């Protein structure tokens with residue numbers, strides 16, 4: 001086992017990794033940008049090192065600085081988390097060159113999956129169904145026109161280097177192709193430095209269902225069931241759940257075995273996610289592979305009883321998987337809400353600021369993975385994800401009921417959050433029936449206030465909205481009293497300690513143990529805790 005792991009990330013995922021390190025008895029080294037001096041992941045770590053100014057280009061995306069810290073702190077492994085450099089083969093290569101184990105797949109596997117056309121070729125070679133279309137980058141508009149006709153409209157132009165919907169354009173007929181080609185190509189160049197595009201047949205309202213896999217370095221590969229991730233907004237997942245409401249044992253086995261075949265063909269190791277689109281007739285099509293731990297991994301942990309981060313570390317350390325496929329049993333149902341500092345009533349505008357008060361939900365079946373505390377200021381520089389609320393239940397109904405209950409308990413002041421949006425979605429009849437697809441949330445958000453066609457309480461702000469509004473008001477009344485007390489406590493706390501001096505010494509040397517204990521004690525005393 002490793003002695004010390006560098007956590008090359010921030011926020012809730014840095015804390016999630018840190019917790020795994022603690023349970024494994026492995027040292028946890030944090031890095032932080034200037035904006036993150038006072039962040040929770042820094043306070044909880046054994047050691048913390050500054051890596052530069054707030055913009056991620058100058059800190060969390062700097063491979064040279066990360067490797068420098070890894071060497072200075074004498075780390076023998078590095079966990080990249082998700083986002084930032086998590087799927088960058090250059091980081092994996094730099095680790096290899098420095099004799100530091102990268103906790104993830106090999107650089108070559110990341111590279112292959114990074115090219116969406118290469119991944120499609122791999123899937124076809126492995127006998128995994130792919131969306132109809134091409135598997136080579138397209139030379140130019142002339143060729144594209146021919147290939148679009150061959151595929152049959154509507155088609156999607158997609159970026160070879162893509163993912164996350166960037167450089168993607170829907171083309172419903174020949175006439176739209178030239179403009180769409182130019183737009184998609186320049187967007188791809190902008191986002192990925194690679195303008196190349198390919199074509200897929202457009203599937204209408206598919207579900208997005210992904211399979212979690214684990215592969216050790218001894219040829220053992222397992223699948224850990226699926227996650228239903230269809231509730232998205234602008235290619236950002238909002239709610240995830242496991243299992244998928246449309247899944248049954250035969251389909252799960254077929255998709256799971258397809259994912260394992262693909263991983264085997266690609267020489268894949270460590271944790272990975274194979275994404276599929278599933279149409280209304282429950283045909284599944286390979287989409288892409290995510291070569292990282294994913295934000296939504298806790299719903300899989302909840303129904304499998306496994307700790308994916310600890311397993312990632314063990315696999316990277318060369319240990320064989322401690323179980324086989326037949327041992328993987330799925331139990332109950334889990335759902336996750338991504339809590340953001342953003343304002344759903346103002347076009348989801350980010351709402352950074354200082355958290356004044358916060359009440360965390362708990363009780364049966366509830367898990368909160370977050371990275372914030374009262375008195376802390378959500379930085380403007382990064383994705384304003386506050387954390388994830390996960391509810392588990394014996395069945396989907398109980399999981400949803402627990403999530404509704406936990407959302408009522410959850411309360412934050414000082415910033416706006418999307419918690420109210422979740423209360424409204426969880427009150428929707430269609431959602432409750434699991435009748436969701438990749439355009440469901442966009443359509444739901446656009447639904448006029450009184451629309452109740454197809455017998456569903458679709459409206460975000462009318463019928464379904466009332467229940468949500470009531471609990472928000474209740475929380476608000478209680479909150480104003482709490483706020484006054486907590487604001488006073490926060491001010492006292494800051495006057496006693498001085499917000500900058502707390503972290504002021506973190507700059508040059510790893511923290512000594514007594515200082516860390518002091519920090520923890522401060523944290524324990526922090527208002528609202």
Ligand code: MV4
Nearest residue numbers: 131156163164165200201202203208232235438
């Ligand atoms: C598609 C599709 C329909 N047909 N491909 C969006 C992000 C990228 N990872 C793939 N995406 C899609 N690819 C074909 N051939 C619809 C989407 C899509 C989508 C996929 C997953 C989750 C949410 C989505 C929202 C809109 C479109």
